[in-house]
Amino acid sequence: MSASVSAASVRISIAYQNWHRFSRNPTALIGAAIVTIVVLAALLAPWIAPHPDHVGAIVNFRVRHQPPSAQYWFGTDNVGRDIFSRVLFGYRISLLLAAVVLGFAVPVGATLGLLAGYFGGWMEILIMRLTDVALAIPPLVMALAVTAVLTPNLLHAMFAIAALWWTWHTRLIFSITRTLRHQEFVEAARTLGASRFHILFRELLPNCASAILVKVSLDFGFVILIGAALSYLGLGVQPPTPDLGTMVANGADFLPDRWWESLLPGAAILFVALGFNLLGDGLRDLYDVESVR
Amino acid sequence: MSAPLIEIIGLSKAFPLRGGLFGGIRGDVKAVSDVSFSLAKGDVFGLAGESGSGKSTIARMIMGLTHPSAGAILLDGLDLTGLPLALARSKAVQMVFQNPGSSLNPRRSIGQSIAVPLEARKIARADVERGVARLLDMVQLPADFSTRYPHELSGGQKQRIAIARALAVEPQLIILDEPTSALDVSVQAKIIELLNELRRSLGLTYIFISHDLSLMRNFASRVGVLYLGRLVEEGPTRKLFEAPAHPYTRSLLAAVPVISAEEEAIKPKAPIVEGEIPSPMNQPPGCAFHTRCPLAFGLCDQQNPEAYWLDGDHFARCHLLAPDAASLGAKPIETLKRENAG
Structure with missing residues (x-):
């Protein structure tokens, strides 16, 4: 009885210590706050946006090119739509893109990394050389190629980025697994008759979890940036769906006089990318994971 | 003595030593050579x-974590080496x-x-x-x-x-x-x-x-x-x-720290061996211990000693135990004790 109470209290105190260390890191706290704000804004966009109807293909020429004001916080665009409302909905697209890309890249990359790192030999040669080849192609170039062949839309952009993004996770998990492979707890599991599946996913994977978490947090920012770049080039999300990159591109025609139309959506991209990066850096310091760039 | 549960027969392991431009095998590390015992x-x-x-x-x-180069591991008569x-x-x-x-x-x-x-x-x-x-x-x-x-x-x-x-x-x-x-x-x-x-x-x-x-x-x-x-x-x-018979066992036992005088009295008197164990990559010829053995004589760097049985259940591999050791120039094991006492 007392033993279980003390065990529970030990665990609570470790959670508290982690929070304590995390909370003393101002950049991590700022990152966490930004990420929380962006995620909440995206989830609640239909309810908190001042002009939720401005998301679609409506025109309102009476108020086109309005500068930021109390009614239109980020001003209005060339057809009179509220830019702030569209930024909130744009976050939905950005986060969805990053979540889908990483939802594919992390399991695939981690599994390949575990296989290459644990088994070594021809498995390692095959997987890691394939990874090297894929790494040689910049994701943006791949996305340009894919969307040039297929029709440019959100799905194809996701596909193009995800098709290369797993490589980073393969490399990360490979390097961790290779150092863990000869640890006594892995050999102990082998001598106890554990299956390969058990060793890979129950013994090794949990030891990669903190590195994956840090990497995913950093990746969210990068994938959002790439998605915005594709949309800016007209190869990602197509109008009238609001997307941060598309909004920057549309507003760029009216620079510098109507600066809000492209600068404020641009600042929104900066805001979310910065948030995920600061959070990732904070988590890296917290878990002391050196292997994640 | 009942039938042994496990029998280790001539177990050997040599790890290949790779090197050179194409990673060819250049030699081997003899980690274990011809070990047999049963219990x-x-x-x-x-x-x-x-x-x-x-x-x-x-x-x-x-355990099966390493494959033997030679030999057998019998558990209840079943050979584990192939498993x-x-x-x-x-x-x-x-x-x-x-x-x-x-x-x-x-x-x-x-x-x-x-x-x-x-x-x-x-x-x-x-x-x-x-x-x-x-x-x-x-x-x-x-x-x-x-x-x-x-x-x-x-x-x-x-x-x-x-x-x-x-x-x-x-x-x-x-x-x-x-x-x-x-x-x-x-x-x-x-x-x-x-x-x-x-x-x-x-x-x-x-x-x-x-x-x-x-x-x-x-x-x-x-x-x-x-x-x-x-x-x-x-x-x-x-x-x-x-009654340790091998000079190496003697020096190992002599190196054990003891507290009481009685323990000290029964401890074999032998000099503590100097230096490091030789590299298994580069094993000395003859008896492996001759480079550090205080009693090494002519035969020791020539020939690997066979096992000499002291009793039915106690053996040592040392040329000093050969019946004709003295005629080949070996100092008797007892000289160690005397030299140490003096």
């Missing part, structure tokens, strides 16, 4: 030797690793770690939980330890968990690879006591690997001394400690 059910076989003498390689070969590391093998032989800190997965709870061998045998969920509690009880730990994580435990507690996990499959033989070397002396004694109790109550057989000879004297029933991958002396613990 009966309920025995404790102590394997002693310095670091690099091949103790752990022997353990890994019996892959699989369920069938893990049922027969288990191992307790040297470092309790790294032999438990830091990210898995104690209960999850102990359950590994049970789950590998597709035992029902409820039975697994009961099994974990029973195993914890066997190593004298409370059942609620199963929710804890390794970092919450002391070294001795972790080693008990490692023992419980090895017991889960009810193996016949447990290899203890320096199970106490990472622990405090007071904790060591308790672990040894627990291992002894388990051996008596479950009829277990142990191969106990250690460099701690005083521990071995109290725990093992037979002792084999390894030097550079070769078993240089083997015999019942009492005979080996009271």
Whole structure:
């Protein structure tokens, strides 16, 4: 009885210590706050946006090119739509893109990394050389190629980025697994008759979890940036769906006089990318994971 | 003597040494050369030797973590060398690793770690939980330890968990690879006591690997001394400690620190060997020990000594024991004692 109470209290105190260390890191706290704000804004966009109807293909020429004001916080665009409302909905697209890309890249990359790192030999040669080849192609170039062949839309952009993004996770998990492979707890599991599946996913994977978490947090920012770049080039999300990159591109025609139309959506991209990066850096310091760039 | 539970016959392991531009095999590291011994059910076989003498390689070969280059490992007459590391093998032989800190997965709870061998045998969920509690009880730990994580435990507690996990499959033989070397002396004694109790109550057989000879004297029933991958002396613990025949065994025993005058009196008088164990990549010709042996003579760097039986169950590999050693220029073993006393 007392033993279980003390065990529970030990665990609570470790959670508290982690929070304590995390909370003393101002950049991590700022990152966490930004990420929380962006995620909440995206989830609640239909309810908190001042002009939720401005998301679609409506025109309102009476108020086109309005500068930021109390009614239109980020001003209005060339057809009179509220830019702030569209930024909130744009976050939905950005986060969805990053979540889908990483939802594919992390399991695939981690599994390949575990296989290459644990088994070594021809498995390692095959997987890691394939990874090297894929790494040689910049994701943006791949996305340009894919969307040039297929029709440019959100799905194809996701596909193009995800098709290369797993490589980073393969490399990360490979390097961790290779150092863990000869640890006594892995050999102990082998001598106890554990299956390969058990060793890979129950013994090794949990030891990669903190590195994956840090990497995913950093990746969210990068994938959002790439998605915005594709949309800016007209190869990602197509109008009238609001997307941060598309909004920057549309507003760029009216620079510098109507600066809000492209600068404020641009600042929104900066805001979310910065948030995920600061959070990732904070988590890296917290878990002391050196292997994640 | 009853039929042996495990018989090791001519076990050898040479690791290929790769190098050069194309990674060709340039030579090999003879980690273990022609080791044979056997032990009966309920025995404790102590394997002693310095670091690099091949103790752990022997353990890994019996466990199936390393494939032997030659030789056979018979368990109840069944040769294990061909068997892959699989369920069938893990049922027969288990191992307790040297470092309790790294032999438990830091990210898995104690209960999850102990359950590994049970789950590998597709035992029902409820039975697994009961099994974990029973195993914890066997190593004298409370059942609620199963929710804890390794970092919450002391070294001795972790080693008990490692023992419980090895017991889960009810193996016949447990290899203890320096199970106490990472622990405090007071904790060591308790672990040894627990291992002894388990051996008596479950009829277990142990191969106990250690460099701690005083521990071995109290725990093992037979002792084999390894030097550079070769078993240089083997015999019942009492005979080996009271009348060591190999100069290496003598110097090992002489190096054991003692407290009382009685212990000092029965300790063999031999100089402590100088220098390091030679590299197994570059083994000296003849007897492996001749480079450090205070009694080496003409024959020693020429020819590998055969095993000379002192009794039916005690042998040593040393040219000094040859019937015609004196005529070949050897100083008798007794000169060591005199030189030391003087």
